[in-house]
Amino acid sequence: MMSGHVRFRGAALLVGTALLATACGAGTAPGTSGDTPAVVAAVYPLQWLSEQVGGSDVKVSGLTSPGVEPHDAELGPQQMADLQSSVLTVYIKGLQPAVDDAVAGEAKGFDAASAVQVLEGEHHEDDGHGHEAPTDPHIWLDPSRLARVATQLGDRLAAAAPEQAQGFKDRAAATSAALTALDEEMADGLAQCAGKSLVTSHEAFGYLADRYRLKQVGITLDPESEPSPARIAEVAKIARAEKVSTVFTESLASPKVAEVLASEVGAKTAALDPLESKPASGDYLSAMRANLATLRTALGCT
Template sequence: MILVKLPAALPALALAATAALAGCGTSGAGGPGSGGGDRPTVVTAAYPLDLLVRSVGGEHVTTLNLAKPGVEPHDLELTAKNVAAIDDASLVVYSKGFSTAVDTAAKEQAGDRAFDVSGPARLTPTPSVEPVGEGDAEQHHADDGHDHGSEPGAVDQHFWLDPQRYAAVATAVATRLGQVDPANRADYERNARAFSGRLTTLDRELVTGLRSCPRTELVTSHAAFGYLAQRTGLSQVPIAVSPGQEPDPAALGRISSYAKAHGVTTIYTEPLVSSDFADAIARSTGARTATLDPVESITDRSAGGDYFAVMRSNLSTLRTGQGCS
């Protein structure tokens, strides 16, 4: 993960941005947390969380996603206006560790109005995968005796790529919204069940569609697909742990050897991450490349207009790349 540039003196930024609140679409006549009118204002900083809040909150909430389409959300830099929006929000929904800037602003500006979803998402350490020799891949996890504390992105944040984890977060967000706005608790719970139902259908399609793949090794640009791989019986082999990591030539050579030894025919790139290293491995192994989208953002280059469409496109891409029948 690329380290996020954190604006200095967040409280000062918030004060400097008070006049800018109206442009955020989150200002209200009351004090902090009043949002627009009587509706709670919920701030997020990543598309999957924004979609979830909109789906669960429905007509009862005003939402603001601080991450612009097409921007790697790990790289988010908060402006004074962003910090002021967090300060004024009824609720800030975030996943601790996804963005250093958001983590700090949530703690310093939102306080008990911040809701960290990393618990209900059941996040796990991102493995550092090092193909060894010609045939084996050795995965080192955070509890294996090695020090992973200094590795940015040591925890895999991409829980939404496992529909079951995503559904668990939807339930937790509905509960938290019910605490913020008790009058509409039943609607939040109902909306969460509907959203989870769509996720259950998607989960069934993924598991069934990837059940019979002869090639289970998933060589990806970075370690974003661990939960998806685990859920569908595949094995993630990332070229880099985080988008900002540049593997050295020896590491690229090991992954190329691993891909050849395991008959890997497709190397997966991502829309928001450079494909240079994936392209190099594809050339050295004779494999093709295909785009696998971690759905961190929706742009005009996305394979669909929302999470569900892109995930089904991912399923089609994987079935072709892994030779599934």
């Protein structure tokens, strides 16, 4: 789930970036872009959320480029400069160690996971070696949890830029309401399904499964891991026993292992978006609704 392979360029980069930020920020108040406060979001769902809550009162930038697996995100000079000049950095502790290091001790860091109850990471025994993630960072795949993050984000932005406080709080309430409506739509759509098991390429969908009473069966813990033959055999056994008709692949991960497993158990494949990067079209809400449609078909929901 969390690879731990995020690369960080060390103290030399921090010093160089500080000089760059100082030079580029001459005449500009810290944490602003011109007259507009700057907000940095670590991953796409938090960027989307920051844009919804911040509106035109903030300038939002993301640390993870589109099409890049967030666990592999690399902080370059521009990203470090953005972090230093922001009034708020919205991130999820443990998802990207480089970001954790960069915001350590910074009061302007907002760990979105602190706003919700987190799930413990899964544990696999692969060839006698256990692999475990302390917590699952993919909180955005439960809209009800993301709604609570929206509310707290509004409060944090209001504190960071008090002159726009009411706008932040109003937009946070509207965003929370939109996410609550999405949650209700997904709960209704997944209430009556023939199947309950999600066999996925990697274990990104724990919050979705937890919220809508489904069972996640991940082939790997994170997208960089290669599953052992023992793990593949274990998942195949579960898939056959539970008559799984679909094995889910992801846009940013190789579908090879999922396709082999699907062929072995007589299932088909379908893409489920973990929203670790900006979707090719639409936004968070439309991508989640597309996931809902995919799940309803795969699980035989009525």
